[in-house]
Each structure stands twice: as C-alpha cells, then as structure tokens.
Amino acid sequence: MKNLISVHDVENIHHLLEQALMFKREPLAERSLGSGKKLGLLFMNPSLRTRVSTQIAASNLGMECYVLNVGADNWPLEFREGAIMDGSNVEHIRDAAPVMGGYFDLIGVRTFPSLRDRTLDYSEHVIHSLMKYGGRPVLSLETATVHPLQSLADLMTIREFLPEGRRPKIAMTWAPHVKPIAQCVANSFSEWICAWGQADFVVAQPEGFELNESFLCGARVTYDQKEALEGADFVYMKNWCSYRDYGRVHGSAHEWMMTLDHLKLTNQAKLLHSLPVRRNVEVSDEIMDHQDCLAKNQAANKVWAAQAVLAEILKGQILA
Amino acid sequence: MKNLISVHDVENIHHLLEQALMFKREPLAERSLGSGKKLGLLFMNPSLRTRVSTQIAASNLGMECYVLNVGADNWPLEFREGAIMDGSNVEHIRDAAPVMGGYFDLIGVRTFPSLRDRTLDYSEHVIHSLMKYGGRPVLSLETATVHPLQSLADLMTIREFLPEGRRPKIAMTWAPHVKPIAQCVANSFSEWICAWGQADFVVAQPEGFELNESFLCGARVTYDQKEALEGADFVYMKNWCSYRDYGRVHGSAHEWMMTLDHLKLTNQAKLLHSLPVRRNVEVSDEIMDHQDCLAKNQAANKVWAAQAVLAEILKGQILA
C-alpha cells in the first residue's frame, strides 16, 4: 500500500482485516518495523479518538509520532494555484507540504468538509495536494468524503461478531441530528462493506438524504427504515446531512431515532455507531447501553486498524 | 491503591511519602514497572506544572503518556443521565469513558469547579463518572474539591524540612486575590496534613471564608491570622473563594497578604505556596523571594509525588 486515502488503495481487504485482527492479539508482533521512522499527524480538525489510536498504533510499530494540531483557523493554508496571497491565508500547501515531507517519513492528515461547497469538498483537494507536494505516503485520518480507518475498524468489529454459516445482512440507517454532519463515515462504510463483499447491504434514509451513488457501489437503497431493519444482523446507525441539498439538516425525523422497538425488527442485531453520538437524538439510551451495542469495540479497534495500515505502508516502502 | 481521588484512597500515607522521597533520590529505581502501560491524561482545564510533572513521572516508570487537552469548550461532555442531547454537548461521558478505558491502562483527569453550583461541584460527578464508566484506575490531576498530587508534594516538602525532635506547627492562612479561586488546594492540604497526623495544624481565614468542615477533620480554625502564625514552623499561604457564599471574592482584605511583618510572628517559618501566585496581592515579593520560601521545591516535588502514586497504582494492578 502506497497511501491510504480510501478503500481503493487497499490491495487485499481480507488480508488487511486479518492483519488488524492479528495485531489485536499481538500488539508488538512488529515492534521494530517502524524503527527510526517518523509519522507526522496533521489535524486541520480536532481529533481525540483517531489521534490517540493512531499514536498508539505507531508506538506499537516502533515509530515516532509528531502531532501538529493546526486547525483551520490557526494555520490557514492556501490551496488555489496562482493565488495572490494578500488575504488571511499565510502559507500555500505547495510550500507547507514539502516541508512536512522533509521532516516525516509518513504523513497522516485529517481534513474537514465545508458542508457548503460540495464540489470543493468532494474534490478532496487538501489530501490530494498533500500527496502531490509532500512526496511521502499519506494516511487519511478522515477527510471530507471518507474515513477509511474508521471503516476498517467497523469492518473488524463486524468480522468479530459474524453469524456462523451464513451471509449476514447489514443495514445502515440514517439517524436524526441537530447539526450538519459530514457524509464521510457513511460513504466510507458503504465502500468498505461493498469491497469486502461478504454481506447483503442495505442503506435506509429519508427522501433527500440519499448518499452520493459512487460510494454505494450498487448497494440496495430504501426510504423504508423498517424494511432495512427487518432481519438485519448488524445495524449501523449514523447521521449525515443532505448530499443533494448539500449541508441541509432534517428538521423533523424523530421516528428515525433507533429504539428498542426498532431493534425488535432485526435478527437480534449487533449495533454499530462511530461515536460521538447524540443520545436520545440519534439513538436512544436503551440502544447505546444495550449489551449488543458495539460502539466501544469499534473505537478500540481503531488502534489495530491504524496499525495494520501503517504496517502495510511501511512494508510497501521497504519493498520500494 | 486502586485510584487516587483523595487522601482517602491512600492506604499508608507514611509509606507513600517514603516512596516519593525514594524516587527523588533514585528517579529510575522502577524504570520498567510501567513498561507497556499507557497513561491517558485528560485535561478539561489547562495545566502546565501538573501535566509536565506527571509526564516525567510516567516516563521515569517506563510508561507511555498520551495527553488529551480537551478543555470544557472544545469537547463539551454531557453528564446528565437520560439527557436528550440536542444542545451543545456533543458526547456523553457514558460513551467517552469506555473509549478511553479501551485505549489506556490508567486515566488521569483534571476537572474544574464552576464556582457557581456548589452542590454540583462538591459532588465531583466528572471524576466519579469517569471511574464508573471508564473501567480503569483513575488518577486525579486536580478536581473541583481536592488536589491530592499537590498535597502529597506539599507534604513531601514539609517532610524534607521538619524541625528535629519536636512536633511542628503548621498554619494555613487564607490570602487575598482578585478572582474566584477554587478551594481544592486548601481542602486537600488540610485533609493530607490531618491524615499524616504529625503536626499541630491551624487554619486562619476571614469571616465567611471558612472551608467545608468535612475537609478540616477537626483542625483548629481561627479568624485571627496573627494567632495562627505565632510560632508556626510552616506557613501555607493560599487564596480560596467563599464556600459559604459560594464563589464570592473578598473585596478588602489586603492586611491578610503575607509580608515580612507577618513572618516575624512565626518561628522562622518555611513558606509554602502551590503556585501560580499573584505577587503583592496574595503574598509580597519579599516573602516569595525569601530564602525560606519553598514554592519551587513544592513544584519540583510534584514529579516524585506523581511517580509514587503511579507506582502504587501499577503495583495494585499487578497484584489484582
């Protein structure tokens, strides 16, 4: 693996999953693979879970980790080619990226969507500029449109709770929220489940909240949440704002909030959420506190997901 | 020791003190005790002294340390059970705590008082929630009502300067300030001195600035600063806002500021302050710059206090 920007960078998803599960059993199995290697983590948006899990993963591989909490406000970068920089942006990515490439062997980056300019967000210009000008492998720590480490951790969690002897049904259901939330976790989960190919996958959302088709890879899409939940073995609960009417929040969809009544429709489903969750808005307390809710497992698995990906990139560098 | 929330978690205060003094002489005496263990430090209020001293202590024990500077504003947590989270709080402690417990072996936390809602502050709901839902030993790095690592460092400093062959007199005197300051350092110092039991202890403050009795453990309390200072071997100088009229600042108590004239009343007392100090408001320049002022010794001893406590918790885990 050269970079991890999305599932499309993964050569063999089954092997990657097995590696992540192997690191969970043996965290220090490759403790000198990253020896002498420096990982720079560039956060343009704050992070706690992703930052800490990636730091632990790097440490388990013997890498040194350097965190740059830049924020969109305190280090405003210019991305437009040819810009006359007489405004508020203090540095161009064409200058900043090679500097990071000079310090670090690998660069992780978290960017964020505007949720106003869909074309710009979906162009993923930030991470592509970093790849173009940084000259180093780049690891996504969440971008405007996808969140591959989250998805790998999600898939690991599903893999750990698979029903025996049959193909599972996975439902991803839209959930209500009070603020505009990016589509990246949902887009990415869909891509990874499709690439994995071991499940029947259905996505349910209200009218107007359909995801961009290119991430759905032909998954079944429905406006009927009940139909999606019926017989499901896994339910991924997640809010996202409108892609069609970009950034719009649904004002009145309380009935989409996951409750015990919804759970009854499923096949005693395991319940997934990427966190943070707005309790009793997205998901009811009963669901979050249910013994079948795997949200904390997903968060814990982020360490092993990051470790498997870092190991693949390091091995790719050694071979290169 | 399972957790360190207050002095009540300490099994043998004399042994803990000796351990702290031992680490001061031999910082690397237990350099592999924490090998492979991860300490998460969660700061809901900024910290420099406590953060750095705890990081050094962890490093001396071979632990890895991960700092989460969350702040009350940038990661607003919900603590109310059953809350409908449609406001500004983005995550419930019931979800955040298990995630931290998944990443770290021990969790240190600094919380802060509102200084408006006394009942809420004195319930210490933040650290108790973290203990309840995190599933890991918790180390207080200062909370609304107590600051045990500071107190252990304070006590170590006293222990290093004990007069020979007699029981010392320790006076804690309230000092003026321009802003509302928490009672935690004073509450905690009182608890620890009482638990130590090797000194005569008196607390002096103006009318209306009495501490909560449960922290005084029967210590002598007086409104007469002179009486408290007379013959004292140690003087702890500290401001706190009113407990009774919760959060109130004393507007006109300049005569309580420690000066050389006050010092003359004492038995050539050693002078203690937890820092930061407002010079010439709480304490005069002459006192802070006096050769008998031990404020910087107290700050330096925070490393060894944290190291002794971390070592006790680690040993408790190994035995468990």
Added chain:
Amino acid sequence: MKNLISVHDVENIHHLLEQALMFKREPLAERSLGSGKKLGLLFMNPSLRTRVSTQIAASNLGMECYVLNVGADNWPLEFREGAIMDGSNVEHIRDAAPVMGGYFDLIGVRTFPSLRDRTLDYSEHVIHSLMKYGGRPVLSLETATVHPLQSLADLMTIREFLPEGRRPKIAMTWAPHVKPIAQCVANSFSEWICAWGQADFVVAQPEGFELNESFLCGARVTYDQKEALEGADFVYMKNWCSYRDYGRVHGSAHEWMMTLDHLKLTNQAKLLHSLPVRRNVEVSDEIMDHQDCLAKNQAANKVWAAQAVLAEILKGQILA
C-alpha cells in the same frame, strides 16, 4: 556553548556548521549524548517548523522533549519587577522560570515582539528573565529580535551550495507584505553571515525600512534593489516591518516582489526564504517553484541546526 540566544553565543561558527552538516549525514551519530536529559520547549507564539525540527533533533540525541504551548493569552506572564499583580497576568516569570528549571535540563523558548513597543521588544526581556531565573541553559526558538536556529539552517544551506573557488555574493532583499512582520529573521541572518565572514553581503530595502545597525555589522546597505541583486550568488528574500517607524507596513512596494526579471540580474542565484511565504506578494510563484529555490532545504536543515546546537550545549554541561 552555554545558551543560544544569538550568534554571539557561538564560540566557533565554522565548527558548529560542520557539526550540523555531520548530523545531516549521520543523524544518530550522538544518539546517547542526551540520554536522561529533558528539554522543555516553551512556545509563547505558535510554531510548527521550529517545534517539530527541534523535537526531531532532541530525539536523535536521545533527549526527552516536553512541549508547553502557552501562548501569550492563555498563560499571561508578568515580567515587571515589583508589580502588584491585580490585573490579568497570572504568574510572574520569577516564579515560573525556576519551576521549569526544576523539571527540565534545558529550556527552549519562542517569544514574539509586540511590534508596538520597540524598546521593550529589543530589550529581549522575556528570554533574559528566563535565563536569569530558570537556572538552566536556554535555547532561543525565535525571539523578538533574532532567530538563531533559522540563521544556522540558512547558513548550512548556503554552505551546501557554495560556488567553487571564489567568495560568493549574498544579497538580502526586503520583500512586500500585507501585515507587520518581525525583523528577527533578517537581523539574525545578517549577524550570522557577518560572523561567518566568507561572503560579500549586501542588504537592500526601501527608504524607512533599514534594519537596526547593530545587527548589520558593517554590511553594505542600499536602497537600490537592482544593485544588490547584480551578480548575487544567493538572494535571501524577506519582509520586515519598519524599525525606524516601528511596526509600519509599506503600502505600495510591489516592484520589490521577486520575479524572474529580478532573477536575471543575478549570477543564477540560489534563492532563500525562511517560510511561510505569501506567494505573489513577497515572492512570485515562478521564483518559489524555481529549481534554484532552496526554501524547503532551509526548512529541512532546521533539524540539523537544532541538533548541532543541542549537542554543543549538552557537551558544555558535561564539561561544566
């Protein structure tokens, strides 16, 4: 070397340069020199390049590094002797500095100029107070008037691209900017080039933008940019606000922006900039993207500059 505040602390600039170049070839040549030593990095102004390069340098020497991002606002320090601290400053440098000296073996600090009070800025009171009260070697990570690690990295870069068999001409030319920028990089570059003594050095700037003479060490100064650029082997491009009319920004000097036309005047000059750079304001895109632009080399060399300086200070401590 006891401290590094400016070039005047350097005993042998040629030896220091060779050390920096040696570390570039062999990063781990002295990997245990700093073993058990703690470096505290105190940022009163944010930093990315200088922080990360110094952290990597410390790691290469086996030192532990502790970062304190204090900012001017979130930890307002008092520097005035005898101040009655009833305002917004919460701690006096006389108390804060010894605490840091208690935790760290070496202290790095970045301070910043007000660009309003020239006398205060040029007194460098912050770093001098830290040296006076901290009791530890102090390493400048940029102060109000100089930036010695940047200058050493700049000089290294020049040293790597020296023309053979003749004395080079180095021109430093003022560049336009939209905001008031400190004089420290320019002051410092001038001091270091003069101390190095191996080049003809000329500084060009518009009327009213002359640097303080004490940093020019007799360098030739001109108001004619073309004359400065003619035949130059190296061109350092840098904005600074007015020293004379302290803090003033030049409103209309677009013709000073470096372009390919300016470059033609030189002797195929190598182009230097300390970054960040405002493209098409200070310097044109064509210049920044030119193969002879060494800005990213300068940034990368900051690691080796810091490493050479830290090694000198550590060796000085061992001998002391």
